[in-house]
Amino acid sequence: MVKKYKVCLIGCGRMGATIDDEVKDRPDSHLYLPYSHAAAIRAMEEAEFVGLSDVVADKVEVIRKRYNVPRGYADYREMIEKERPDVVCIATRPATHRELVVYAAERGVKGIYCEKPLCCSMEEADAMAGACDRHGVKFNYGTQRRYMDPYLKVREMTRAGEVGNVSAVVASCGVGAALWSHTHTADMLLFLADDAEVDYVQGVANVDPADFADNRVDGDPGIPMGYVRFRNGIHAYLTAGTGYEFEVSGSKGKLRTLNNGSAARRWAANRWGLLEETPFPEWQRASGTVAGIRDIFQAIETGRETRGNIHLARRSQEIIMGFVESERLSGARVKFSMENRGLYIGKKDW
Secondary structure, X not given: OOOOEEEEEEOOOHHHHHXXXXXXXXXXXXXXXXXXXXXXXXXXXXXXXXXXXOOOHHHHHHHHHHXXXXXXXXXXXXXXXXXXXXXXXXXXXXXXXXXXXXXXXXXXXXXXXXXXXXXXXXXXXXXXXXXXXXXXXEEEEOOHHHHOHHHHHHHHHHHOOOOOOEEEXXXXXXXXXXXOOHHHHHHHHHHHOOOOOEEEEEEEOOOOHHHHOOOEEOOOOEOOEEEEEEOOOOEEEEEOOOOOEEEEEEOOEEEEEEOOOOEEEEEEEOOOOOEEEEOOOOOOOOOHHHHHHHHHHHHHHHOOOOOOOHHHHHHHHHHHHHHHHHHHOOOOOEEOOXXXXXXXXXXXXX
């Protein structure tokens, strides 16, 4: 008999419940679906979807009926107190995440799956990490690629020494918004660098210098360039190149994911040092959202750590915040741990 985990959802918007409608007709939809938190919960045999909440009452009722959830709430606190879930999925805007994570952790929730962006400042990230640590909460971050097979295969092959000594990880992800887009990028740079500690970062952000006056960026600025120096010696680069592609380069070859994870390639160096393409192993196409939530269930069951735990989530968030802080400091290196933990990035409606 499959063990059931009671799950509640906070936030019934796009990532919470409806993004599946946007991607279902895409040619690469098989890479993502089920995509939203609600669709992933409903698709899992191990999950008992007991409740959902949103501040918009009409949205609660529509999504409750769509996913056949027994109870809907306007107040997430009431839902957590009444339903006593094992796991809470958080799919609200980032400015609310600290409050939600801390409250859930303090009320006995065993696991939290939190959508990206993680939060809006490192002070908030520190509070979230502290609450999860104090209460032993298993946490995963909603950067789905971390749980998807092509990226897992790249890291597995890298760890096996197939590219030799790794020199660089490169992201071609465009000039995306710092929190809305490049939280994915930063997490993949971290993941493919074997989740190493960070020495320092440097970056460029599209911010008017006057916007830094109150230590708050009122928006979500584009980041055209970023550099990360990991303590294991790996260099990582965020570039403005398009494609949402990631590459690991080493002394014996390179591995690359193509076209937002639709394909992957492997090249090995021959005796003259020239790269020759060799077959990339077969890999499974499956939902990263499902895998991220399921990883929490398994971590609760076994006591092991999750793949995208709160400390890794905080580290990848700090990379992004560090790029913006570097812009504030006219391109200076930002040593980790970042000193300016109060720097806030966020739109006014977050």
